Amino acid sequence: MAASERRRIGVMGGTFDPIHHGHLVAASEVQSWFDLDEVIFVPTGQPWQKADRAVSPPEDRYLMTVIATAANPRFQVSRVDIERRGPTYTIDTLRDLSRQHRDADLYFITGADAMAAILTWRDHDELFELAHFVGCTRPGHELDEKTLEGLPADRVTLVEIPALAISSTDCRQRVQKGEPVWYLVPDGVVQYIGKHRLYHREDSP
Ligand SMILES: Nc1ncnc2c1ncn2[C@@H]1O[C@H](COP(=O)(O)OP(=O)(O)OP(=O)(O)O)[C@@H](O)[C@H]1O
Numbered sequence: 113m114a115a116s117e118r119r120r121i122g123v124m125g126g127t128f129d130p131i132h133h134g135h136l137v138a139a140s141e142v143q144s145w146f147d148l149d150e151v152i153f154v155p156t157g158q159p160w161q162k163a164d165r166a167v168s169p170p171e172d173r174y175l176m177t178v179i180a181t182a183a184n185p186r187f188q189v190s191r192v193d194i195e196r197r198g199p200t201y202t203i204d205t206l207r208d209l210s211r212q213h214r215d216a217d218l219y220f221i222t223g224a225d226a227m228a229a230i231l232t233w234r235d236h237d238e239l240f241e242l243a244h245f246v247g248c249t250r251p252g253h254e255l256d257e258k259t260l261e262g263l264p265a266d267r268v269t270l271v272e273i274p275a276l277a278i279s280s281t282d283c284r285q286r287v288q289k290g291e292p293v294w295y296l297v298p299d300g301v302v303q304y305i306g307k308h309r310l311y312h313r314e315d316s317p
């Protein structure tokens with residue numbers, strides 16, 4: 113199949129605990145930059161580099177991701193990582209998605225922090241054979257030529273996106289302190305967090 117006939121699919125991996133507008137803007141910007149047919153959000157099953165802290169159940173993170181992306185016809189959510197047993201490795205995510213989408217080129221979307229850590233990921237040499245990597249700017253994290261050292265230049269693109277200084281950590285802490293997360297995360301996600309008492313202190317009503 114000629115390259116021009118192939119579909120282009122973005123893959124936005126994340127723990128999404130919870131998903132916030134920083135994730136959604138990154139996916140939307142990269143969709144537009146690369147004229148992607150769709151972006152598949154892939155919530156992690158067991159994020160091994162976050163093993164030092166409690167992570168919400170995969171099903172909650174999956175459902176919040178579905179709620180957050182439901183209105184955008186180009187956004188989809190995949191269960192491949194939450195259904196695979198054991199720690200989540202992007203090499204497995206990309207192998208599974210390439211099998212499911214043989215007619216497509218994959219673009220893996222990351223923020224600057226994740227991009228800078230990519231050489232610590234499992235089988236990182238092989239990752240670039242399975243997808244093009246797109247690193248998005250993120251407030252508080254450098255994304256410059258130094259980040260690219262050791263990465264194959266023809267398989268990595270850095271893009272500047274509107275700066276949103278939002279993190280899932282900050283959202284969780286706000287809920288725990290009883291502070292609002294309205295407008296940091298989509299409305300439906302605020303409601304899901306409240307309904308399922310995610311991130312609330314045990315003793316709060
Ligand atoms: N505000 C943001 N701007 C750009 N990229 C982001 C932003 N927040 C997260 N990302 C990127 O989205 C992907 C998934 O991030 P993740 O689900 O770990 O969210 P997080 O906010 O970094 O979470 P936490 O604070 O719990 O570590 C990563 O590649 C991360 O770099």
Ligand SMILES: O=C(O)c1ccc[n+]([C@@H]2O[C@H](COP(=O)([O-])O)[C@@H](O)[C@H]2O)c1
Pocket residue numbers: 124125126127128154156159161162200201202203226232233234
């Ligand atoms: O493959 C790995 O070894 C690996 C190590 C850390 C993170 N990742 C992926 O990077 C994405 C963002 O991860 P996180 O932990 O910042 O939410 C997500 O898709 C993870 O599966 C992948």
